[in-house]
Every structure is written in structure tokens, then in C-alpha cells.
Amino acid sequence: xxxxxxxxxxxxxxxxxxxxxxxxxxxxxxxxxxxxxxxxxxxxxxxxxxxxxxxxxxxxxxxxxxxxxxxxxxxxxxxxxxxxxxxxxxxxxxxxxxxxxxxxxxxxxxxxxxxxxxxxxxxxxxxxxxxxxxxxxxxxxxxxxxxxxxxxxxxxxxxxxxxxxxxxxxxxxxxxxxxxxxxxxxxxxxxxxxxxxxxxxxxxxxxxxxxxxxxxxxxxxxxxxxxxxxxxxxxxxxxxxxxxxxxxxxxxxxxxxxxxxxxxxxxxxxxxxxxxxxxxxxxxxxxxxxxxxxxxxxxxxxxxxxxxxxxxxxxxxxxxxxxxxxxxxxxxxxxxxxxxxxxxxxxxxxxxxxxxxxxxxxxxxxxxxxxxxxxxxxxxxxxxxxxxxxxxxxxxxxxx
Numbered sequence: 158x159x160x161x162x163x164x165x166x167x168x169x170x171x172x173x174x175x176x177x178x179x180x181x182x183x184x185x186x187x188x189x190x191x192x193x194x195x196x197x198x199x200x201x202x203x204x205x206x207x208x209x210x211x212x213x214x215x216x217x218x219x220x221x222x223x224x225x226x227x228x229x230x231x232x233x234x235x236x237x238x239x240x241x242x243x244x245x246x247x248x249x250x251x252x253x254x255x256x257x258x259x260x261x262x263x264x265x266x267x268x269x270x271x272x273x274x275x276x277x278x279x280x281x282x283x284x285x286x287x288x289x290x291x292x293x294x295x296x297x298x299x300x301x302x303x304x305x306x307x308x309x310x311x312x313x314x315x316x317x318x319x320x321x322x323x324x325x326x327x328x329x330x331x332x333x334x335x336x337x338x339x340x341x342x343x344x345x346x347x348x349x350x351x352x353x354x355x356x357x358x359x360x361x362x363x364x365x366x367x368x369x370x371x372x373x374x375x376x377x378x379x380x381x382x383x384x385x386x387x388x389x390x391x392x393x394x395x396x397x398x399x400x401x402x403x404x405x406x407x408x409x410x411x412x413x414x415x416x417x418x419x420x421x422x423x424x425x426x427x428x429x430x431x432x433x434x435x436x437x438x439x440x441x442x443x444x445x446x447x448x449x450x451x452x453x454x455x456x457x458x459x460x461x462x463x464x465x466x467x468x469x470x471x472x473x474x475x476x477x478x479x480x481x482x483x484x485x486x487x488x489x490x491x492x493x494x495x496x497x498x499x500x501x502x503x504x505x506x507x508x509x510x511x512x513x514x515x516x517x518x519x520x521x522x523x524x525x526x527x528x529x530x531x532x533x534x535x536x537x538x539x540x541x542x543x544x545x546x547x548x549x550x551x552x553x554x555x556x557x
Contacts, residue, residue, distance in 0.1 A: 233411050238303045240411065245403045249301045252349050253403035253412050254294055255545070258307045262314040265547055269321035271555040272540065276327055279538070280531045285374065288322055288329040289541035290315055291362065291499040292336050294352055299343040315544035330369045332362045348415045351401020352545070353468050356418045359502035360387060366503065367510055376490065376536070383424060384509040393419045399467045417467045420502075421446040422509065429482040432473060434521070449481065449505050471502040477521035481514040488512060491534055495519060495526060495554060496541040519554040526554040 232240050238247045246256050276286045293311040294300070302308060312333070319329050337343060339361045346358045354362070364385040371378055383389055399417040400409055428448035430441045441448045451473045472479060475498050483489060489512040494504050496516065508514045515533070517526060530538055542551045 232407070238306055240407050243307060245406050246302065246306045247412065248295075248306075249303055250344050251412055252294070252300075252344070252347065253351075253401075253407065254302075255352060255403065256302075256307050256309045259310055262310045262317050263547060265314060265318040265321055267549070268318060268547060268552050269325060271552050272322070272327060273325040275527065275555040278527055278531075281535070284530065284535045284538060286327060286538045286540065288319070288327060289366065289494075289496075289500070289539045290319060290329060290331045290333060291503070291541060291543045292333045292346075292354065292358075293544040294347045294354075296336060296343065296346065297333070299337060309545070311544035311547075314547050318547050328373070330366060332365055335365070336361075348399065348401050348468075349413045350399070350404025350407075350409075350415055351468065352403065353401065353499060356420050356468075356471075356502050359499075360390075360420055360506055363503045363506035366507060370490075370537075378490070378510050379486070379488070381510070384506075387420075389423050390420050391423055395419070395467070401466075401468070419450070419467075419470065420506075421450060425485060426509070427484040428508070429484065430472070430479065431482075432476040432479040434477050445505075445509075449508070469498075469501065471505045472516070474498075475501065475518045475521065476516065477518055478524070479516040481508045481511070481516070483508055483512055483514075486510065486512050490536045492537045492539060493517065493530065493533070493535055494539045494541060496539070497543055497546050497551065499543045500539075500541045517554070519551055522554070 239245070243256065243258070246254050248254060272286075272288070279286060293315065295302075295309070295311060297312050315331075315333070319331060322329050336346060336358075339346075339358070341355075341358055341361060345355065347354050367378060367381060367385055370376060371381060378384075395417045397414045397416065399415040401415065404412055404414070422445050426445040428441075428443065428445060430448040432439065432441075449472055451470045466474070469475070472481075481504075486509070489510055491513045492507075492511055493515040494500055494517070496504070496518065504514060504516060515529075515535075517524075517529075519526070
């Protein structure tokens with residue numbers, strides 16, 4: 158009995174030495190960063206302050222990514238198809254997904270009612286509201302989960318939502334249709350380690366959107382073949398250069414590191430790109446690749462692929478509000494996208510057929526969306542949230 162107590166005491170002391178030693182190293186190496194976060198800024202709400210401090214500490218843990226890599230590698234050796242209690246799962250092709258346990262689609266009746274009331278309050282009869290449904294990473298007819306991995310019913314939720322929209326008279330364009338006939342292989346439509354579609358798939362989505370608008374509403378878009386032909390674009394491929402949001406949780410050894418393609422026009426372009434966020438605002442000018450693409454995420458790359466998010470090289474990511482002015486197409490469409498991140502590269506390409514594109518991300522934009530619409534000349538208002546984002550949070554903008 159005494160020997161057992163001594164063993165437990167030694168184990169406890171050993172554990173505490175490691176814990177306090179690691180804590181000391183962590184504080185020593187990140188002292189200035191943690192100190193800056195802990196120093197409360199005047200006017201910052203307590204809840205936001207606590208979240209900010211917690212996030213700073215979590216993001217600056219000493220050796221964080223080496224620990225993640227080791228954890229992910231062990232999970233791979235164990236041939237596990239889920240990580241962190243099913244926070245991230247792997248399909249039969251090795252692609253990572255976010256999922257959760259459920260046995261039915263999420264309710265969407267409330268979302269439909271909110272969007273219907275919002276549409277009723279758009280004053281200009283010439284402004285058309287259209288819901289643009291981007292595809293889910295789980296592609297019906299292609300993606301399969303191993304036995305025991307829960308399915309989230311995202312596509313069924315999207316089907317239900319679009320059906321409800323049809324009943325209240327709101328038009329929609331469903332980019333899930335025909336995606337397996339896009340000419341892109343099924344296993345190349347989405348990144349392995351990220352929830353976003355690849356840039357090639359986003360370009361296909363842009364082409365489908367243009368064709369749908371042209372067929373349904375006959376706006377007679379000029380030079381449609383020029384803008385939608387991939388042969389009129391430069392494509393630069395970066396091999397093994399990208400780890401997405403899921404891969405950052407599992408490490409690069411758990412799933413295959415992604416290639417990334419940067420696509421931009423060969424034809425003449427000239428843009429003003431105005432953006433504003435809680436840190437800054439500004440206007441970038443020049444060609445497509447000068448105004449609409451951030452070069453730093455393309456150039457930066459470290460061992461873990463964490464330094465920068467290459468997907469958000471387009472439009473500098475999710476800006477709360479942005480305005481793209483296409484000076485080469487002054488007679489083009491005038492549109493607003495209220496959107497999530499899947500729309501970012503698609504909108505970049507779609508700007509070629511527009512004179513003005515406005516963007517709002519409802520998670521960050523604090524203005525009155527309806528008031529903006531009613532005081533801005535617009536041909537279309539596109540609401541675009543992917544199937545996984547058909548939740549109340551994304552429809553808060555309808556309350557303004």
C-alpha cells in the first residue's frame with residue numbers, strides 16, 4: 158500500500174513539474190503577446206475581452222502545431238476516421254469534413270419566413286432577389302462516409318429550404334445541380350483539408366450563375382463567352398501548398414496536403430476594390446490580380462501551411478463590407494451579394510460581367526442591409542449561404 162502511494166506521489170510530482178515547466182516556457186516565449194491581450198482596452202465589453210484573451214492564449218501555445226501534427230499522425234496510425242470526438246471526420250476518399258450527430262434536416266421554415274418578409278420590403282420592383290445555393294462538400298451521388306461516421310443532412314436541409322422558397326415565390330439558383338457533370342472529377346471538386354470548394358470549382362459555379370441569369374432573366378450580358386471561357390484565364394498551380402480549416406485541427410499528416418490554383422484573367426481588366434472592416438478601410442486599384450487578389454497569402458508558406466490562407470487570397474477574405482467597381486464594364490450588372498465564404502472566389506470572377514458588385518458578410522456587417530438595398534441602384538440581390546450555414550445566425554441581417 159505504501160509503495161503504491163509513493164508511486165502515485167512520484168507520478169503526481171512528475172506531472173506537475175511538466176505542467177508548470179510547460180506553462181513557464183509558454184509564458185516566457187509569448188509574454189508580450191499575452192500581456193497585450195490581457196491589458197484590457199477601454200470600451201471593450203467584458204465578454205468580448207474574455208474571449209479575446211482566451212483565443213490569444215490558445216493560438217499562441219508553445220509548440221502548438223507540432224502537438225497537432227503528432228496527434229493527427231497518431232490518429233492516422235490508428236486508422237481512425239474521426240478526430241476530437243467527431244469534430245472532424247474523414248470520408249472514404251480521405252477528405253475531411255465537419256459533421257455532427259442528427260437524424261433529420263434542420264428546420265428552415267423560420268428562415269424562409271424571414272427572407273420572404275425581407276423580400277417584401279425591397280422597394281424597387283426592378284431589384285430581383287435570388288437565392289444562390291452553393292454546394293456542400295458532401296456531394297450526393299459521390300461522397301461516402303465510412304460505417305459509424307454521422308451524416309449531417311446538409312443537402313436535405315438545403316432541399317427543404319429551396320422548396321420552401323419556391324412556395325413563397327422567391328427564385329433560386331442551385332449550383333449543386335450538374336456539379337458531377339462539370340468536367341471536374343468528383344474527388345477534385347473540394348479541398349482535402351478545407352470545407353471550401355477548389356478555385357476551379359468556384360469558376361465553374363461562376364459560369365453556371367452567368368448562364369442561369371442569361372437564360373432566366375435575359376439581361377443580354379456582353380462578351381459572355383469571353384468571361385466564362387477558362388482558356389481566357391491564367392492558371393498558376395501551387396503543389397502541396399495549402400492546409401485548410403479542418404487540416405489545421407488535425408495536422409498535415411492526417412490528410413493529404415492540398416494543391417492550390419490561382420486563376421485570374423488574361424484579358425484586360427481595371428478595378429477599384431473598396432473594403433472596410435473593424436481594423437481598417439481602403440481602396441485598391443488596378444488589374445484583377447492587383448486589386449482583387451492578396452499576394453501575401455500566395456507567397457507565404459511554412460512547415461504546417463498555417464501562416465496564410467490561400468483561399469482568402471481572393472478579395473482579402475471575408476470583409477464585412479466591400480465594393481468592387483469594374484471600370485472596364487460600366488454598363489454591366491449592379492448586384493449585391495449577402496454571402497458566406499464559399500461565394501468569395503465566385504464573386505471575384507462574377508465581377509467581370511458587372512459594373513458594380515457590393516458584398517456583405519452578415520456575421521460581421523453591422524449596418525442596415527435593407528436600407529442599403531433601398532438606397533442603391535441594384536439589378537440583383539443574391540443571398541448565398543452554403544447548406545451548412547442555413548442557420549439563424551446567417552439570417553440576422555433580415556431584422557434590420
